Amino acid sequence: MTMTHPAAGGKASSAPLMGRAAEPTIFELSQPGRSSFQFRTTGVPPRPAGDLIPSEFLADDVVELAEVSERDLVAHFTRLSHRQFSVDLGAYPLGSCTMKYNPKVCDTIASLPGLAGVHPGAPASLTQGWLEIMVSLEAALCEVTGMASATLQPAAGAAGELTGLLLMRAYHAARGEERRRIIIPDSAHGTNPASVTLGGYDVTTVPSDDRGCVDLAALKAVLDTDVAGIMLTNPNTLGLFEEDIAEIAAAVHDVGGLLYYDGANLNAILGVVRPGDMGFDIVHMNLHKTFATPHGGGGPGAGPVAVSSRLTEFLPGPRATKVGDRYDWVTPPSSIGRVHGWHGNALVLARALAYIEIHGGDGLRKVSERAVLNANWIRQRLSTVFDVAFDRPCMHEVVLSLTTLRKDHGIKAIDVAKRLMEEGFHAPTVYFPLIVDEALMIEPTETESLQTLEALAQAFELIAAEALSDPDSLHAAPRTSPVGRVDEALAARQLIQTFDARPQP
Amino acid sequence: MTMTHPAAGGKASSAPLMGRAAEPTIFELSQPGRSSFQFRTTGVPPRPAGDLIPSEFLADDVVELAEVSERDLVAHFTRLSHRQFSVDLGAYPLGSCTMKYNPKVCDTIASLPGLAGVHPGAPASLTQGWLEIMVSLEAALCEVTGMASATLQPAAGAAGELTGLLLMRAYHAARGEERRRIIIPDSAHGTNPASVTLGGYDVTTVPSDDRGCVDLAALKAVLDTDVAGIMLTNPNTLGLFEEDIAEIAAAVHDVGGLLYYDGANLNAILGVVRPGDMGFDIVHMNLHKTFATPHGGGGPGAGPVAVSSRLTEFLPGPRATKVGDRYDWVTPPSSIGRVHGWHGNALVLARALAYIEIHGGDGLRKVSERAVLNANWIRQRLSTVFDVAFDRPCMHEVVLSLTTLRKDHGIKAIDVAKRLMEEGFHAPTVYFPLIVDEALMIEPTETESLQTLEALAQAFELIAAEALSDPDSLHAAPRTSPVGRVDEALAARQLIQTFDARPQP
Amino acid sequence: MADYMPHTPEEVEQMLAFLGLSTEAELFDVVPEAIRLAGGLNLAPGITEPDVLDRFEQRAANNRARADQLVCFAGAGAYDHELPPVVKMLGSRSEFVTAYTPYQPEIAQGVLQAIFEFQTMTARIFGLPVANASLYDGATALVEAVNLAVASAKNSRVVLSSGVHPHWRQVVETFAVGTGHEIEVAPLVDGRTDFSAIDGPCGAIVVAQPNYLGGLEHLDQVRALCDRTGALMIVAADPVASGLLKTPGSYGADVVVGEGQGFGTALSFGGPYLGLFACTLPQIRRLPGRIVGETVDTTGTKAYVTTLRTREQDIRREKATSNVCTNQTLMAVAAAIQLSWLGTAGLTDLALRCAQGTRYLIDQLGAGSNTSVLHPNLPVFRDVAIRTAAPASVVIERMADEGFLAGIAASALLRGSDPSLSPSDHDHTLLVSVTERRTAEQIDRFAAALEKAGQK
Amino acid sequence: MADYMPHTPEEVEQMLAFLGLSTEAELFDVVPEAIRLAGGLNLAPGITEPDVLDRFEQRAANNRARADQLVCFAGAGAYDHELPPVVKMLGSRSEFVTAYTPYQPEIAQGVLQAIFEFQTMTARIFGLPVANASLYDGATALVEAVNLAVASAKNSRVVLSSGVHPHWRQVVETFAVGTGHEIEVAPLVDGRTDFSAIDGPCGAIVVAQPNYLGGLEHLDQVRALCDRTGALMIVAADPVASGLLKTPGSYGADVVVGEGQGFGTALSFGGPYLGLFACTLPQIRRLPGRIVGETVDTTGTKAYVTTLRTREQDIRREKATSNVCTNQTLMAVAAAIQLSWLGTAGLTDLALRCAQGTRYLIDQLGAGSNTSVLHPNLPVFRDVAIRTAAPASVVIERMADEGFLAGIAASALLRGSDPSLSPSDHDHTLLVSVTERRTAEQIDRFAAALEKAGQK
Numbered sequence A, B: 001m002t003m004t005h006p007a008a009g010g011k012a013s014s015a016p017l018m019g020r021a022a023e024p025t026i027f028e029l030s031q032p033g034r035s036s037f038q039f040r041t042t043g044v045p046p047r048p049a050g051d052l053i054p055s056e057f058l059a060d061d062v063v064e065l066a067e068v069s070e071r072d073l074v075a076h077f078t079r080l081s082h083r084q085f086s087v088d089l090g091a092y093p094l095g096s097c098t099m100k101y102n103p104k105v106c107d108t109i110a111s112l113p114g115l116a117g118v119h120p121g122a123p124a125s126l127t128q129g130w131l132e133i134m135v136s137l138e139a140a141l142c143e144v145t146g147m148a149s150a151t152l153q154p155a156a157g158a159a160g161e162l163t164g165l166l167l168m169r170a171y172h173a174a175r176g177e178e179r180r181r182i183i184i185p186d187s188a189h190g191t192n193p194a195s196v197t198l199g200g201y202d203v204t205t206v207p208s209d210d211r212g213c214v215d216l217a218a219l220k221a222v223l224d225t226d227v228a229g230i231m232l233t234n235p236n237t238l239g240l241f242e243e244d245i246a247e248i249a250a251a252v253h254d255v256g257g258l259l260y261y262d263g264a265n266l267n268a269i270l271g272v273v274r275p276g277d278m279g280f281d282i283v284h285m286n287l288h289k290t291f292a293t294p295h296g297g298g299g300p301g302a303g304p305v306a307v308s309s310r311l312t313e314f315l316p317g318p319r320a321t322k323v324g325d326r327y328d329w330v331t332p333p334s335s336i337g338r339v340h341g342w343h344g345n346a347l348v349l350a351r352a353l354a355y356i357e358i359h360g361g362d363g364l365r366k367v368s369e370r371a372v373l374n375a376n377w378i379r380q381r382l383s384t385v386f387d388v389a390f391d392r393p394c395m396h397e398v399v400l401s402l403t404t405l406r407k408d409h410g411i412k413a414i415d416v417a418k419r420l421m422e423e424g425f426h427a428p429t430v431y432f433p434l435i436v437d438e439a440l441m442i443e444p445t446e447t448e449s450l451q452t453l454e455a456l457a458q459a460f461e462l463i464a465a466e467a468l469s470d471p472d473s474l475h476a477a478p479r480t481s482p483v484g485r486v487d488e489a490l491a492a493r494q495l496i497q498t499f500d501a502r503p504q505p
Numbered sequence C, D: 001m002a003d004y005m006p007h008t009p010e011e012v013e014q015m016l017a018f019l020g021l022s023t024e025a026e027l028f029d030v031v032p033e034a035i036r037l038a039g040g041l042n043l044a045p046g047i048t049e050p051d052v053l054d055r056f057e058q059r060a061a062n063n064r065a066r067a068d069q070l071v072c073f074a075g076a077g078a079y080d081h082e083l084p085p086v087v088k089m090l091g092s093r094s095e096f097v098t099a100y101t102p103y104q105p106e107i108a109q110g111v112l113q114a115i116f117e118f119q120t121m122t123a124r125i126f127g128l129p130v131a132n133a134s135l136y137d138g139a140t141a142l143v144e145a146v147n148l149a150v151a152s153a154k155n156s157r158v159v160l161s162s163g164v165h166p167h168w169r170q171v172v173e174t175f176a177v178g179t180g181h182e183i184e185v186a187p188l189v190d191g192r193t194d195f196s197a198i199d200g201p202c203g204a205i206v207v208a209q210p211n212y213l214g215g216l217e218h219l220d221q222v223r224a225l226c227d228r229t230g231a232l233m234i235v236a237a238d239p240v241a242s243g244l245l246k247t248p249g250s251y252g253a254d255v256v257v258g259e260g261q262g263f264g265t266a267l268s269f270g271g272p273y274l275g276l277f278a279c280t281l282p283q284i285r286r287l288p289g290r291i292v293g294e295t296v297d298t299t300g301t302k303a304y305v306t307t308l309r310t311r312e313q314d315i316r317r318e319k320a321t322s323n324v325c326t327n328q329t330l331m332a333v334a335a336a337i338q339l340s341w342l343g344t345a346g347l348t349d350l351a352l353r354c355a356q357g358t359r360y361l362i363d364q365l366g367a368g369s370n371t372s373v374l375h376p377n378l379p380v381f382r383d384v385a386i387r388t389a390a391p392a393s394v395v396i397e398r399m400a401d402e403g404f405l406a407g408i409a410a411s412a413l414l415r416g417s418d419p420s421l422s423p424s425d426h427d428h429t430l431l432v433s434v435t436e437r438r439t440a441e442q443i444d445r446f447a448a449a450l451e452k453a454g455q456k
């Protein structure tokens, strides 16, 4: 009795500990008739579906899901987890992503039954604890950004951006103005222009100057009363502080525009300088970068938007608000409306508040000091190894350019990135920002030690030397991971987006 | 600025996902002055140690522990976990160890604050929930074993054995007898003879017959009134049921001896046959094998001992007991005393009760049916691949003998075991029981699927073929794991039992 | 002060020296003096982890409406479904939790494959061939669906059924201000959408199945209307209902969105949740968000990677199909785990148990004089609208003292004048939901208590 | 009926057919008919996971003495120390939890290295060069220590201080019946062991540091006595105290055992706990249990493996140094994690905070007329014996109503006539402990409540 190709849930050869096989999909591990689920014994009288719902609505066929034992379920997803790099395994110097270590106490908080088990539609009278968390967090975020009020609803940075742009629109509309353009520097994150479009605006791009900052003259040249506002991130995506920010702010305000601060990189400036004090009117924050929410393989995050007082009346509602000695939901008078199905990513908000309360004001400043210290140390340390795109003091991250390597040795940023994995590190961000050729963007974050930075630097040194002596080894990398370099072009060409889209054999 | 050999907590090259480097010890990741700990703010007035404790007691030097950031702490132990095989990754057909899948709900139960947060010295009045758990578990275990009462104190199987032997001793002593010998079959697990010695008895070994069972004639030949009892496991460590058990029991009882049942292998007979009904007087159980406690890398377990009514008065105390409508601690009148600092491995006991309650009587029988079905299937399936030591229906496990392979091809059981890892499976138990030459002992357990069994069988077939075609590949195995075959002799010779025992460079 | 930074004072010194600096403050010399924050942040001093845990436990205690204390009969888009220990354990493995978006596929196969499996399950549940890697939540997924439909149909007229969850409608309306869609609302009549007034070309028609009053809509009629008007058919579907009901895809829906919270995510006070998004193959290049595809590595080994990236904001910028970057991957992974725990039989059984429980509740309520089913003839799945003699919000407060979270007051979801309920029903409609976790004993007690609490 | 077995009915049929059987019952044909169980097990029918969870939550609710409800001032060998989320998370990773004993080192380096690190930490904490991979708990570790000493000294006379935890003494006495050791008990006088009556050759002398009344013993004097009598010096030591006190090893102890629960293991109603065992190098071949050593693999890469295996039961059988097989590895791993979380400074601070809290409590109690410190001049660490006017067991019940687990009644630990307390103190001694988790506010309230509850 021999079966061919048994889909064996107990075979662990895809766990990198054991081998380098591919892990079957859960559907291949499925055997009809198997199951894992167990429900509570309810005593509710069983009745056939046909007694409950008119037959016209009832499905003819069941939805087929994987049918696996709990044992195989666990083995499959445990093995998948072993095929995944993460901060908890090692350094993740991914620029613009702030892959810091996030304290586990926040996981505990986010799973407290008294927080995680609360229905979002329960009235304020029964959810005072949650409302107090939201009011406290809003206050802390306003202090950190130098703003007057905030909405906690946006679920991520991009959602915050779009919310901010709608706030701008509402602001101008309330003044009877219809402005059509938003200015964005060419170094901006892709979400910015995409949000601008969804906000119903046209993008006007301004170039960076040779110091990596907004070209002030170019900016001034495009400013007029059709400009609703400007979106900036400061430090910008090159990790550089826009020193002319006061002048930029004045210029934009002069034409009646507003300043939007993309606060994804707030990690660089906590307690040092505040967007509000720089002249910004609207700020979104990526709590999942700065305030200790792990990234979850791509989400969830939270993108609260804080605004100056003249924009408060437009904020999305309802907002948790202290009313007397109780907390209640209050919707601002000229609210743009809801931007989330409920109250935003509440558990992420709780994590962020916990993180802020542990650190306090001084601790938050220290976070930024150490983030910037680490980034500058690695910049200086690597400046003899690779070209630094803009070689002057940076903030929380630094961008290298491998133009020389590519031109002289055919080595691209991606080759260095892939080879770095073999040395035990996640790759930096590559090819972003777009304005730097062969960009490698390194953000060490404050939670990595000097020893780790040094090991990272030594790995880069090794790779730089190898690029000259044995360039093929870089092209062949990575060779130690469960799969080698992946064919992205094939993925787009053959387009297998689900298991069911696989060509039948 | 280059440091040599930075001990970098963020370097992940020891994670099998990333590479095959060794993981530094936590002490090598240590940097003086770093820390992770955080204590509650208590408001207790700080005072120097010298004010609190006379200086003669105070240490001159601090105890040096690793000084690491929480980030490095997490990375180190997460990477170590990636260097560890486990049931949750795949099949673990380790004979005599019952490496079944253990339901995660039991983990949840074991971490309920109302169970895990209870001090063991709190009086019965404040711990009624715990006492009820213990009383319920005792009743269930007695039903499963066919016994009258039980102690839950022993922390593992071996502790249960020794407890059982002391119970025997107390029993005989109460009858004014001093017997000196305990009979053990040569197939017994090593803990049995070791426990006999600690129980103050001499071991008399009886051989197995050519069917793998106790040689009845040989047994009878050594029976006399100096025999305190016999320790058996049934099914025995060959996975075979001792069919003559009734006759054995009668013979031992005839000379006034008692029968001890090593219930480590209870997984084979749940609801099918009970030690009490076979004539046994004392049974220990390995809850960590049969009743869903994961092995924890070597423990904890729990080894309750159940006895027939004539031994109840000698049980360790105190025992949780129902007294009226309350639960209380009661010590049996002629108790041998405590065998554990508190009440045994309580959280393991709670897990076992949960497992029993989920399954119920029918479910437990099904566990054994499927465990035995799987073992016989793999026996039959492999009988054409390797020699089965005793080729007849087995219970929960089967023992192969690779004598032929060794003689003809120089391949040993250990070679096959190591090569199997490369196929994605944990190795079976090797070289046990001692009476089988080149033994490979396979216990699939009931939680592995037919598909996994088939994949395992195919892996064995492949290896058997390779043993003939390419024996060197078996000697070289394992080659896919983070370390290759380990030099055990060197470990014993150089003896580095702590980091501090490492030779100084 | 507690923190998570490894630097010893000596190391800070050493690193500063390497940079030619003498204080950390100098790191910020690039920040003009004039705008620097003087005096530090005005926040309370830091406290330690155990202190913070104490504080949050106190906050948690101040939430009376926790599902372990008030028996939950609330639904309205967020449900108290079973969350088994095994799913929690797997979903909280730190490799999933602390990974970034899988930009480097060679060391991110775990998340990539889990998403690929999630996409497959979502597609099957909605009966469509394509699904993405998740969006923020059901409401924002609906916004994306409308954007896709408008772009595809090249018509910005959007008809929204009044049976779509009021919050979702509000979110669609908020964002329509930016995109310039013209939103028209079709009213509910006797608990079902009345599309009879809709005529002429249209970009998108949106209907919920079931609608927010619990009622089942006639999707075949909506499909016909779409065919007539040229609109894309968008269904905001309850994915749990797919265990019993025909999938939206089987009716010919072009885009289906839903809230995936019921699959492995706790009630969480509303987030993070899981926006589900599925569509037809021709729409794949307009898909918002990430999608994972199958491919091979250099040695031909099967591998997964994010694909069709040129739709996305980081490449396409202002011309991207959507601005979404961070999504809800961790919830998608949890859903893939939960759905594999359920399996075919489990999903069917889950849906059946919800329907049975809901019907059992309706039967128990039957005789009451203070409470009655709002639309007794409307077929429902696991949500039902109850008319209460007292205002629903009052009933909820009274029921809390009896140990129940009785449901959601429709008035709390609706804004001002909303066509989905008559003015007389507006304050007296309680949205109740019965999941597979509710026992007959709980339902009996609930029905009895509600009859009392429902009193004027 | 819920279960965890994957076999579908068809697969069972197929497998039986392969074996030439037609029913599963036939698998047990080898079991003689006469002894087979007829009628099945008399156990309640199986229930599902959610049902069992409900049931255990009810049981948990019936335990009033949970540390999250009664503020814990109980110690006596089990302590309410900080258990940080990060340690719980790491210690519950399923690779550690669901692995077996590391018999195949190539795929068990994770557990092996963690044990190697644990051994190093244990050895340092006790000031000795050797430690094993753990034993069941402190009490049974002491049994093994006595066995080792008797074997080494070839003298079965064992002197046990009455200051050793009463349960531990009872366990030693239980097992001494099998090994035939002669146990003598040295009494406590004014809270310290009086060894003055001990004379002549001896195999082992056992003393606790601190003893169970909290008092610090003069280990130098014990060492001198051992030198005089030829006994091995065994110390049952509180490992937390090593953050402040001289290690037992520094006094020349031969074997040190302890309870490691305070390092990463919850109170757990007494188990699973963590038996710590350390000894001198010459005793390593008599070591009970497993030990991990460093070595290399075939390519010279550093690796770890269990070593000196020939002492163990599976090889040495009746001549083994101990019968221990399964130990408490998972707790050892948790301890290695917790100790690394503490680090050098944390261990010191932890011990200091315990001593500060205990002293603060003593100071607050000072004036009371119903409660007084039993031995006011005895230096203590984090345990202190209080004399109460009412019987201690009564005081504990009263204090529970005030929200405290007040401590442990000495009488509950002792059996009948025990020389460690005078008859008049026997029922009136409350063992109280203050860990780093107790706040001044809790201690203040405790002291006030105790003075009231202590009343006759």
Ligand SMILES: Cc1ncc(COP(=O)(O)O)c(C=O)c1O
Residues within 6 Å of the ligand: A096, A097, A156, A157, A158, A159, A189, A191, A192, A233, A237, A262, A264, A265, A286, A301, A302, A303, C324, C325, C326
């Ligand atoms: C500079 C910048 N802005 C905006 C975003 C968008 O944030 P999110 O991914 O949370 O939508 C990011 C993150 O990717 C970013 O780095």
Ligand SMILES: Cc1ncc(COP(=O)(O)O)c(C=O)c1O
Residues within 6 Å of the ligand: B096, B097, B156, B157, B158, B159, B189, B191, B192, B233, B237, B262, B264, B265, B286, B301, B303, D324, D325, D326
């Ligand atoms: C047959 C048998 N007896 C006894 C034991 C000892 O049990 P424990 O390891 O729990 O002490 C074992 C387990 O290793 C065993 O397999």
